Amino acid sequence: MIVEALREIRERMERARSAFEELKREMGRVVVGHEELVEHVFAALVCGGHCLLEGVPGLGKTLMVRSLGEVLNLTFSRIQFTPDLMPADITGTNVLTDDPSGKRVFDFQGGPIFAHIVLADEINRATPKTQSALLEAMQEQTVTVGGKVHRLQSPFIVLATQNPIEMEGTYPLPEAQIDRFFFKLLVRFPSREELGKIADLTTSSPPPSLKKVLDAEGVLKIRECVREVPMAEAVKDYAVRLVLATHPQGDGTVLTAKRFILYGSSPRGLQSLILAAKARSLLSGRPNVSFEDIRAPLLSSLRHRIILNLEAEAEGVTPEKILQEVVERVPEVL
Numbered sequence: 001m002i003v004e005a006l007r008e009i010r011e012r013m014e015r016a017r018s019a020f021e022e023l024k025r026e027m028g029r030v031v032v033g034h035e036e037l038v039e040h041v042f043a044a045l046v047c048g049g050h051c052l053l054e055g056v057p058g059l060g061k062t063l064m065v066r067s068l069g070e071v072l073n074l075t076f077s078r079i080q081f082t083p084d085l086m087p088a089d090i091t092g093t094n095v096l097t098d099d100p101s102g103k104r105v106f107d108f109q110g111g112p113i114f115a116h117i118v119l120a121d122e123i124n125r126a127t128p129k130t131q132s133a134l135l136e137a138m139q140e141q142t143v144t145v146g147g148k149v150h151r152l153q154s155p156f157i158v159l160a161t162q163n164p165i166e167m168e169g170t171y172p173l174p175e176a177q178i179d180r181f182f183f184k185l186l187v188r189f190p191s192r193e194e195l196g197k198i199a200d201l202t203t204s205s206p207p208p209s210l211k212k213v214l215d216a217e218g219v220l221k222i223r224e225c226v227r228e229v230p231m232a233e234a235v236k237d238y239a240v241r242l243v244l245a246t247h248p249q250g251d252g253t254v255l256t257a258k259r260f261i262l263y264g265s266s267p268r269g270l271q272s273l274i275l276a277a278k279a280r281s282l283l284s285g286r287p288n289v290s291f292e293d294i295r296a297p298l299l300s301s302l303r304h305r306i307i308l309n310l311e312a313e314a315e316g317v318t319p320e321k322i323l324q325e326v327v328e329r330v331p332e333v334l
Contacts, residue, residue: 052162052178074117085127232289277297
């Protein structure tokens with residue numbers, strides 16, 4: 001019985017790895033230079049998390065998200081956040097209609113949040129009230145309108161973008177909302193070779209049609225596999241100590257954290273780190289989580305959960321610099 005169960009788990013893990021490799025190949029036909037970004041977004045999806053994408057306009061964020069929905073056969077919606085956007089424009093509202101008997105009743109018309117993949121474009125351009133309309137959806141996967149709770153589709157992921165340069169007319173994201181993002185990913189500018197490939201893809205023949213690799217049920221099965229990946233106690237303790245090292249008064253904190261950090265990572269940071277490590281192990285075809293699997297997603301999991309003090313801002317210290325020192329200073333095993 002135990003042997004059969006182990007064999008079944010290995011087969012499920014191998015199917016998940018094969019599907020992921022096929023997804024990367026298919027995405028590579030239309031998305032150039034964002035292999036690591038695709039991997040992180042898919043990892044967040046199978047972990048049940050959301051992503052904050054930071055990068056200047058024109059880097060292919062929308063194309064990547066739309067293509068991911070096509071390859072996974074998931075519904076996709078895009079919300080352009082503007083200062084005049086209202087919460088009802090996201091969640092939907094009750095509309096007065098006639099039922100079959102001719103009686104006037106309120107009927108709920110769902111908004112664009114009712115999709116598997118939701119692209120919240122330039123999320124920091126909307127007011128805090130509108131931004132908060134995403135909080136319940138991101139955390140509970142439900143929307144409450146008129147006292148009635150509506151459940152969202154599963155899997156569900158919010159991919160929010162923000163421009164790091166043009167800050168005029170923007171509203172900073174509340175800490176409670178930032179903490180709900182599984183990853184914060186920096187979208188880099190393409191290299192010389194990648195720009196050439198982009199030019200070939202977009203200025204010659206029509207874009208290729210993408211093949212369906214997975215569906216909603218397949219994604220949810222991989223999500224189950226992620227949580228089944230075993231993790232040694234020493235590896236889990238390493239992740240815990242990394243998170244504690246980001247706190248100024250935490251156990252084993254590093255010097256730069258004491259000097260420049262106002263508040264360290266929340267417990268959600270640890271959850272993100274461990275789940276991301278399990279997803280990385282699974283999608284790489286390894287049967288258990290290694291120390292490297294913990295280190296690899298550290299920046300993406302924790303960079304947005306660290307609040308720096310004024311001294312750090314004055315000296316140009318970034319969360320990435322502090323986290324790099326955390327990785328260097330915290331030993332794998334005590």
